[in-house]
Amino acid sequence: MDAIVAEHLRKTYRNGVRAVEDVTFRVAPGEIFGLLGPNGAGKSTTVRILATLTQPDGGTARVAGHDVRRDPAGVRRKLGYVAQVSGVDKHATGRENLTLQAHLHRVPRRQVRERVERVLAWVGLTDAADRMVRTYSGGMQRRLDIALALVHEPEVLFLDEPTTGLDPETRAALWDDLVRLKRERGLAVLLTTHYLDEADRLCDRLAIVDRGRVVVEGTPAELKAGVRGDRVTLEVEQRPAEAAAVLQSLDRVLEVVPNGREVIARVLHGATAIPQLVTVLERAGITVQSVALQRPSLDDVYLFHTGHRMITDDLAPDGLGSGEERRSWAS
Amino acid sequence: MGFVMDTLYLLKRHTLATVRIPIWVFMSLVSPLVWLVLYGQLFKRIVELPGFETNSYIQFLTPGVIVMLALFNAAWGGMGTLQDLTDGVIDRLLVTPVSRAALIASRVLHTALTVAVQATIILLVGLVMGARVPGGVLGVLTMLGVAALLAGGIAAISNGLALITRREETLIAVVNFFATPLVFLSSAFIATALMPGWIRAIARANPVNWAVQGARYAMLGSDWGAVASYGLLLGAFAVLGVLFATQAFRAYRRST
Numbered sequence: 270m271d272a273i274v275a276e277h278l279r280k281t282y283r284n285g286v287r288a289v290e291d292v293t294f295r296v297a298p299g300e301i302f303g304l305l306g307p308n309g310a311g312k313s314t315t316v317r318i319l320a321t322l323t324q325p326d327g328g329t330a331r332v333a334g335h336d337v338r339r340d341p342a343g344v345r346r347k348l349g350y351v352a353q354v355s356g357v358d359k360h361a362t363g364r365e366n367l368t369l370q371a372h373l374h375r376v377p378r379r380q381v382r383e384r385v386e387r388v389l390a391w392v393g394l395t396d397a398a399d400r401m402v403r404t405y406s407g408g409m410q411r412r413l414d415i416a417l418a419l420v421h422e423p424e425v426l427f428l429d430e431p432t433t434g435l436d437p438e439t440r441a442a443l444w445d446d447l448v449r450l451k452r453e454r455g456l457a458v459l460l461t462t463h464y465l466d467e468a469d470r471l472c473d474r475l476a477i478v479d480r481g482r483v484v485v486e487g488t489p490a491e492l493k494a495g496v497r498g499d500r501v502t503l504e505v506e507q508r509p510a511e512a513a514a515v516l517q518s519l520d521r522v523l524e525v526v527p528n529g530r531e532v533i534a535r536v537l538h539g540a541t542a543i544p545q546l547v548t549v550l551e552r553a554g555i556t557v558q559s560v561a562l563q564r565p566s567l568d569d570v571y572l573f574h575t576g577h578r579m580i581t582d583d584l585a586p587d588g589l590g591s592g593e594e595r596r597s598w599a600s
Numbered sequence: 601m602g603f604v605m606d607t608l609y610l611l612k613r614h615t616l617a618t619v620r621i622p623i624w625v626f627m628s629l630v631s632p633l634v635w636l637v638l639y640g641q642l643f644k645r646i647v648e649l650p651g652f653e654t655n656s657y658i659q660f661l662t663p664g665v666i667v668m669l670a671l672f673n674a675a676w677g678g679m680g681t682l683q684d685l686t687d688g689v690i691d692r693l694l695v696t697p698v699s700r701a702a703l704i705a706s707r708v709l710h711t712a713l714t715v716a717v718q719a720t721i722i723l724l725v726g727l728v729m730g731a732r733v734p735g736g737v738l739g740v741l742t743m744l745g746v747a748a749l750l751a752g753g754i755a756a757i758s759n760g761l762a763l764i765t766r767r768e769e770t771l772i773a774v775v776n777f778f779a780t781p782l783v784f785l786s787s788a789f790i791a792t793a794l795m796p797g798w799i800r801a802i803a804r805a806n807p808v809n810w811a812v813q814g815a816r817y818a819m820l821g822s823d824w825g826a827v828a829s830y831g832l833l834l835g836a837f838a839v840l841g842v843l844f845a846t847q848a849f850r851a852y853r854r855s856t
Binding site: 283317320321322323324342345346348350352353354355356357358360361365369370372373374375417 | 602605606609610612613616617620621687688689690691692693694695696697698854855856
């Protein structure tokens with residue numbers, strides 16, 4: 270039985286924002302499934318529907334066998350949820366936070382102490398357990414968030430942008446934790462992210478979400494294999510627009526996007542095409558300063574399926590429901 | 601069962617937070633204490649006018665200031681919920697099977713408890729200034745109960761408003777607009793017999809006035825029948841407040 274089944278979910282907020290238009294996917298037990306897309310794509314709303322925090326206007330969803338609309342209490346007993354905004358009590362200790370959450374999650378009273386101890390050890394916070402959370406570092410707080418979501422030993426874990434706002438080192442450490450989580454606990458994980466590298470690294474399968482719809486779904490390898498051609502990035506000394514036009518006229522060039530002083534081309538058999546690309550440009554009087562070749566990345570997959578790029582760097586963590594979209598259009 | 605335990609767990613959480621940062625408990629005592637001391641001195645001789653239930657103004661004033669404190673503190677009760685909304689605490693609680701009613705009940709109880717503790721401090725200052733408690737221990741406990749009952753009802757309404765508006769500014773505006781007039785439209789500072797007719801008419805329907813009268817008669821131990829009827833009115837008011845907060849919570853859940 271699938272741990273998560275979402276079928277044709279649809280949600281329009283009261284202020285008229287159509288957050289989710291049509292989202293369908295399934296997640297098997299023991300699988301990390303990613304929802305990848307820019308801010309405002311509808312990822313968080315999808316997770317909030319599945320976590321029973323908001324009601325869908327259409328479609329159905331089941332989590333660990335319970336329908337989110339007809340049996341939200343059943344869903345809540347089986348889920349752990351790590352929100353974008355942490356929600357811990359900063360003026361309480363880590364242990365107090367966990368104990369409260371365990372009680373509210375209906376962990377049998379005699380087991381609470383032991384479960385809290387175990388999950389503290391699991392996230393490596395045993396030594397800091399009796400310190401006020403406000404003294405924790407960003408990474409420690411995130412680990413406490415995860416511990417809070419795990420203390421009742423759920424079957425399904427939702428992680429909404431778990432690494433947004435963390436420094437690279439902490440992010441990498443958290444990735445290790447998540448891999449360990451999957452390996453040791455075998456629970457189903459639904460992860461939303463706007464980081465392509467994160468999706469690539471962690472997800473067994475993922476769905477790319479764009480403007481409230483799932484545009485494509487598969488393993489990262491499948492998705493990348495589905496994109497024809499390689500990415501060739503040429504840095505030119507002058508006239509990038511003209512360079513783009515010249516390259517576009519070649520048969521094996523599928524697509525060209527000027528990007529500042531660079532020209533990014535999707536080219537069949539990129540490695541063997543590079544000499545020809547350089548020659549054609551030089552003949553047009555354009556000097557090529559550097560050439561880079563890349564196998565398709567998830568960024569290319571994204572571009573391929575949505576027609577626009579995902580800008581993933583220097584994104585500030587977005588608040589809930591702040592639907593500001595940060596995209597740059599490729600064409 | 602779940603409701604009772606959840607309420608206690610959450611009450612513990614709110615109480616720990618208050619105990620760890622007790623500054624607000626004391627800050628909110630400052631202004632009522634100033635009123636008690638200044639008014640108590642300034643209008644000392646006002647009881648020479650006919651119509652007061654007692655011949656000591658500080659004794660008359662103490663229950664009034666206690667109720668004023670209950671009103672003001674409870675009126676700000678929604679701020680804690682707003683903070684929890686912003687911090688994501690509410691979402692963190694809502695993904696658990698926690699009793700939804702316990703979320704409201706724990707907040708309301710917490711405010712009522714805090715107010716009872718603060719009211720005790722005011723009472724002690726009143727005693728130092730010369731107030732006496734003919735109603736005895738029962739009178740004091742009843743007075744604290746009356747203040748807590750008003751605080752519960754007001755806190756529930758404040759929480760409801762917080763959930764509906766979800767804006768600090770709105771809550772601040774509402775509290776500032778209503779709180780002080782409600783005190784002056786009661787017998788907190790002046791005997792009912794000395795009020796202009798129109799204020800007396802409004803005071804009769806003002807829960808703050810019910811609490812002031814109930815607390816005062818309990819402290820004086822002079823009219824237990826009146827205490828009982830004001831207590832019943834306040835109980836009904838508190839129930840209505842909680843119903844409003846529960847509906848507001850439903851509306852909040854639907855709108856997100």
